[in-house]
Every structure is written in C-alpha cells, then in structure tokens.
Amino acid sequence: MGNRQNVQVKLPQNDDETETRRQNLQSTRNKYQLQQPTFGLTDLEQRLVNIVNLPPMLREFPKEEKRSFYFSFFNGLRIISGVIYMLIFGRGKWTIQQMIRHFRDSKVIKEPKGCEVWRKEEVDGPNQTQSQRAQADHWFAWQRMNGLTRNLIRKVQTIPEQFVPFVNIIEENHPYLAGKTLETHIQQGTLFVVDLTEISLNEPTLLSTMALFGIYKDVLMPVAVWMNIKDVKDGKVYTPRLNGDNTEIRQWVKMRMWFNMLEGQYHTSITHVGFTHFLMEGVSICIHRNLSDRHPIYKILLPHFQFMHAGNKFTVDDLFPVGAHFDKGTYIGRVTMLRLISKHNENWAYSTHASLLKGLETRGVKTIPGYFFKDDALLLHKAIHQFVYEYAAHYYGNDDVNVQQDNEIQSFRQELLLPRKTNGTGGCGMNGIPEFTSIENLVEVLTNIIYICSVEHSVSNFPAYDHYAFPPNMPDILHGQPEDEMNDLDEAMPTGKEIFYTIGSKRTSSQVLTSSLGNYDDRYLKTMDNDGKAFVEKFQQNLLGVTEQINQRNNDITAGNNGKEIKEYPFEWLLPENVLNSINV
Numbered sequence: 001m002g003n004r005q006n007v008q009v010k011l012p013q014n015d016d017e018t019e020t021r022r023q024n025l026q027s028t029r030n031k032y033q034l035q036q037p038t039f040g041l042t043d044l045e046q047r048l049v050n051i052v053n054l055p056p057m058l059r060e061f062p063k064e065e066k067r068s069f070y071f072s073f074f075n076g077l078r079i080i081s082g083v084i085y086m087l088i089f090g091r092g093k094w095t096i097q098q099m100i101r102h103f104r105d106s107k108v109i110k111e112p113k114g115c116e117v118w119r120k121e122e123v124d125g126p127n128q129t130q131s132q133r134a135q136a137d138h139w140f141a142w143q144r145m146n147g148l149t150r151n152l153i154r155k156v157q158t159i160p161e162q163f164v165p166f167v168n169i170i171e172e173n174h175p176y177l178a179g180k181t182l183e184t185h186i187q188q189g190t191l192f193v194v195d196l197t198e199i200s201l202n203e204p205t206l207l208s209t210m211a212l213f214g215i216y217k218d219v220l221m222p223v224a225v226w227m228n229i230k231d232v233k234d235g236k237v238y239t240p241r242l243n244g245d246n247t248e249i250r251q252w253v254k255m256r257m258w259f260n261m262l263e264g265q266y267h268t269s270i271t272h273v274g275f276t277h278f279l280m281e282g283v284s285i286c287i288h289r290n291l292s293d294r295h296p297i298y299k300i301l302l303p304h305f306q307f308m309h310a311g312n313k314f315t316v317d318d319l320f321p322v323g324a325h326f327d328k329g330t331y332i333g334r335v336t337m338l339r340l341i342s343k344h345n346e347n348w349a350y351s352t353h354a355s356l357l358k359g360l361e362t363r364g365v366k367t368i369p370g371y372f373f374k375d376d377a378l379l380l381h382k383a384i385h386q387f388v389y390e391y392a393a394h395y396y397g398n399d400d401v402n403v404q405q406d407n408e409i410q411s412f413r414q415e416l417l418l419p420r421k422t423n424g425t426g427g428c429g430m431n432g433i434p435e436f437t438s439i440e441n442l443v444e445v446l447t448n449i450i451y452i453c454s455v456e457h458s459v460s461n462f463p464a465y466d467h468y469a470f471p472p473n474m475p476d477i478l479h480g481q482p483e484d485e486m487n488d489l490d491e492a493m494p495t496g497k498e499i500f501y502t503i504g505s506k507r508t509s510s511q512v513l514t515s516s517l518g519n520y521d522d523r524y525l526k527t528m529d530n531d532g533k534a535f536v537e538k539f540q541q542n543l544l545g546v547t548e549q550i551n552q553r554n555n556d557i558t559a560g561n562n563g564k565e566i567k568e569y570p571f572e573w574l575l576p577e578n579v580l581n582s583i584n585v
Contacts, residue, residue, distance in 0.1 A: 009532065025408075034056040034285050036420060039316065041335070055345055058281065058285060058309060063282070092496055094235025100118070134175070136253075138566050140256050141220040142475075145372070147463070148370065155365060173210045176223060191212060192365070195209055197228075207262060207482070211257050224239045254482065260474040264476060268476075275452075276583055289407050296392075301450070302524060379574075380455050398439070405439055409442065454537075458580050459579075465510050476502045480492050513580050518539045519581070
C-alpha cells in the first residue's frame with residue numbers, strides 16, 4: 001500500500017517540519033482550553049456540587065466546532081413542533097389510556113416500545129392474564145440488560161443488606177424462584193442485582209432503590225424491589241404478583257414504575273450525559289491540545305468527536321438552566337444531577353469504568369441469558385480493537401519504542417491524568433490510564449475512547465424515545481411518593497406539559513446527524529493517506545460481518561418465540577447501522 005497523495009501523516013519524531021508543527025499545535029491549544037463548568041450555579045450550589053469534580057469542558061467555543069446545518073434545522077423543527085404540541089395537547093393531566101390511544105392512533109409519531117408492551121400485555125388492565133403479567137415482568141428485567149443503562153446489573157455474591165430482613169417474605173410463594181431459596185440461587189450463580197442507591201447521595205431525604213433478578217426458565221425475571229420509603233426504618237420490599245387482588249398487583253406495577261423512574265435519573269445523569277457527553281468532551285480537548293493534525297492517531301480519533309462540542313453546548317445552554325428540562329422535567333432536578341455526576345467522577349477510574357471487557361468480568365454477567373447488549377457490544381468492541389491495532393501498529397512500525405518516543409501521545413496521556421483545577425490550569429483528572437509504553441496499551445485506551453463515543457453513546461441515547469416517551473414505562477418524573485395510597489396509577493403521572501417536553505427532547509436526541517460507525521465523512525478521509533483509507537475499508541467490511549451475526553440472532557429469537565411461555569425481545573440497537581461515529585446530539 002503506497003501513499004500517492006500529498007497528505008501529511010507523520011509521527012512527531014519523524015516530521016522534518018518540527019517548528020511549523022509546534023506553532024500550529026500552539027495555535028490550536030489557544031482555541032481549546034479546559035475549564036471546570038459552573039452551569040450558572042450559585043456559589044452555594046457550586047460548593048454543594050463540588051464543581052472541581054465535574055468533568056472539564058471547553059472554556060470558549062471555537063468556530064471550528066460549529067453545529068451542523070442539520071442540527072440547527074432539526075432543533076428549530078423540535079421547538080416549533082413542541083410549541084404546537086404543547087398548545088394542542090400540553091394542558092392538564094393525561095390518563096394512561098389517553099396516552100395509549102394517542103400513540104396508537106398517531107400519524108405523526110411512532111408508538112414507543114414501552115407503550116406497545118404495556119398495551120399488548122394489558123398492564124393494569126382488568127382482564128390481564130397471568131401470562132401477560134409474566135411477560136410484562138420479563139420486559140422489566142429485559143430493560144436492565146438491554147435498555148438504557150445496561151452496565152449496572154451484577155451477580156450477587158451475598159444477599160444485599162437491604163434485603164436481609166425480608167428474605168422470608170421474598171421466598172414465600174414466589175412465582176419466579178422455582179421453589180429455591182435466595183441462597184441456593186446465589187450458589188448456582190443465578191441471582192443478580194441492580195443497585196441504584198447511589199442516587200440518594202447517602203441522604204435520607206432522597207429516594208434510592210435496588211432490585212434483585214433471577215434466572216427462571218432460561219430468562220431473567222424480577223425477584224424483588226427494595227425502596228427506602230419514608231417512615232419505614234429499613235425501607236420496604238415488593239415482589240411480583242401473578243395472583244392476588246388488584247391492589248397487590250397494582251402495587252407491584254407501581255414499584256416497577258418508580259424503579260424505572262429512578263433508573264432514568266441515573267441514566268440521564270451518569271450513563272448518558274455525564275459519562276459519554278461530558279467525560280469525552282475533556283478527552284476531545286486534550287486530543288486537540290496535544291496531537292498535531294498531522295498525527296495518525298489524531299486522524300482516526302477526530303471523526304468520533306464530530307459535532308460533539310456543539311451538542312454539549314446545546315445540552316448546557318438549553319437543558320441545564322433554571323426552569324429548563326433537567327430542572328423542572330426530571331425528578332431529581334439539575335443540581336442533584338450535577339451532584340451525581342461530580343460524585344461519580346470523583347470515584348471514576350479507567351480500569352473499572354471505561355473498559356467493557358473488565359466491567360463484564362467484574363460484574364460476573366457473561367453468562368446471563370438474553371444479555372444481547374453484551375453479545376453485540378463485544379462484537380463491536382472486537383472490530384474496533386482490530387481496526388485500531390492494525391492502524392496503530394502500521395504507523396508506529398510495529399515498534400513499542402516509537403510509542404515511547406512520541407512526545408505528543410505521551411503529552412496527551414499526561415493531560416488526561418493531570419488533576420482538575422477550578423482555575424483552568426488542570427487536566428481531566430482521570431484515574432488509571434495505563435502508561436503508553438507499548439502499542440497494545442495505547443490501542444486499548446484508543447479502542448475504549450472510540451467505543452464510548454460510538455457504541456456506548458448510541459445505545460444510551462437512541463433507544464431513549466422507546467423507553468421514556470410513554471411515561472408509565474420509564475418516566476422522567478412522577479408525582480407523589482412511591483408509598484402513597486393510589487387507587488389509580490394516573491395520579492402519579494406527569495402533566496401533559498411534562499410528557500410532551502420529554503417526547504420533544506427524546507425525539508431531538510434521536511436525530512441521526514452523522515455517519516454510522518466506520519463510515520467516515522469525506523472531510524476526514526481526505527486527511528488520510530491511502531494506507532489509512534485501506535484500514536478504514538477493512539473496518540467497514542468487518543462491521544458487515546457483525547451485522548450478519550446480529551440479524552441472524554434476532555431472526556432466531558423471533559423463530560424461537562413460537563410457543564414459548566415467556567417470549568424474548570429482539571435487540572437491534574447495536575446493529576452497526578444504528579451506531580453513530582460520534583456523540584453528536
């Protein structure tokens with residue numbers, strides 16, 4: 001593969017134009033500077049949030065990062081359609097049945113998956129059958145593996161202390177434990193937990209929750225939900241109900257709703273905004289500040305940050321202000337969201353949070369049936385790793401010494417590690433970035449950066465409409481408290497205004513504004529030499545093979561559902577065509 005183009009792709013130690021390279025890089029550094037964002041918080045709120053622990057962001061917005069015409073167009077369209085929707089539908093409260101009819105009959109917006117499941121399984125309906133209740137329970141469990149936050153579920157080693165006082169209550173006539181004790185399930189490796197207690201920030205006035213799940217007839221099913229409700233010292237536990245009176249059944253449905261709502265707060269704060277958008281903003285700034293645009297690594301990283309800074313600016317300017325969506329349209333509000341991000345970032349470590357492979361291993365979840373996200377994510381991670389390794393090995397001449405002598409890539413790592421400071425002189429403060437002493441170490445970090453910008457963000461963002469748009473499935477906000485006596489689930493529902501603001505924001509975030517994974521725009525390909533383009537083409541071919549595997553798996557799921565007591569749901573969100581290169585909205 002020869003380079004027949006006048007394209008500069010050189011490591012710094014091999015570049016004869018050292019001074020020109022240095023001057024250009026210094027000019028870029030002046031445009032891309034890190035600072036700790038304040039989000040318009042008061043001095044007291046800044047102390048409460050501890051802003052030094054927020055991921056750093058751009059000090060000033062460079063013109064090079066201007067948002068695309070399409071983003072501006074779709075955002076304008078969102079505002080116009082949102083106003084129209086609000087005027088027509090946004091007054092007063094909607095009942096769940098009104099929501100179902102609206103989505104079922106709409107010619108404008110598609111029915112969200114959460115609404116489809118609720119409707120087909122007649123959730124909270126007078127004629128709901130036991131098999132429909134079981135199917136709705138499986139959907140609740142399926143969301144923990146393949147929904148918006150898929151990286152929390154882990155194998156139980158010992159019964160969590162929150163559930164210890166309630167073991168006998170949980171085990172008694174449980175529909176999905178198959179007559180086994182919790183301890184037996186632990187010994188057999190079939191009991192799992194999703195822990196959302198982090199949401200409470202250890203404050204008793206904030207709600208937190210935790211849920212147990214077990215394997216039943218080769219599918220994941222819920223075992224119990226714990227909630228720290230007021231006036232009950234040890235909280236309270238709720239279990240699934242296939243039989244019983246309507247009050248008991250509705251209580252279980254209500255707890256599923258509240259659990260999903262609290263996971264939604266975690267998802268928005270940590271899974272999505274905090275640790276794709278905000279975390280990668282600092283990484284992007286460090287790339288611009290330390291890698292010349294002639295550097296081969298710069299050229300494969302840049303497409304994965306396309307329009308990200310513009311999207312983040314929209315998030316900060318339009319969603320975080322006082323009275324905006326994150327403040328009034330979510331249960332915990334903007335200040336608590338930022339406190340969660342800050343607290344989580346204080347404890348964030350590369351080895352435990354940035355690595356898909358290590359995360360799956362430490363959580364002990366490689367063998368959960370129906371964990372399709374895990375299967376597909378591993379395929380994509382492998383394809384990205386192969387692409388990055390072959391590319392990097394080529395440009396570093398298969399020699400680790402060339403990595404060690406690359407002062408730009410070493411400076412990039414140092415600024416990622418440099419502690420954060422409120423005065424703008426710090427770095428990203430990332431813990432545990434391995435030393436760049438070998439091609440393999442460098443490739444591991446680059447693979448995980450690209451994975452977060454593409455796979456992790458896409459699967460955290462694009463299914464949001466399917467989960468959030470129908471509030472009973474996954475509300476942004478509920479009214480009242482989980483322990484309130486409610487004869488009707490409608491009483492907890494968001495207002496019409498809250499519902500349609502959620503729909504508008506999720507529809508905007510689902511707009512496809514950049515190319516799918518591996519399909520780089522011409523603006524990026526033109527900066528690559530022929531060797532680089534050849535590696536990209538091979539990457540694209542490998543992704544076609546991933547597409548075939550996922551499609552075959554989903555076809556097998558559909559075929560296997562015939563006659564099954566509890567049906568499985570196909571998972572399509574990690575088809576390469578559904579994964580975008582960058583964090584763009």
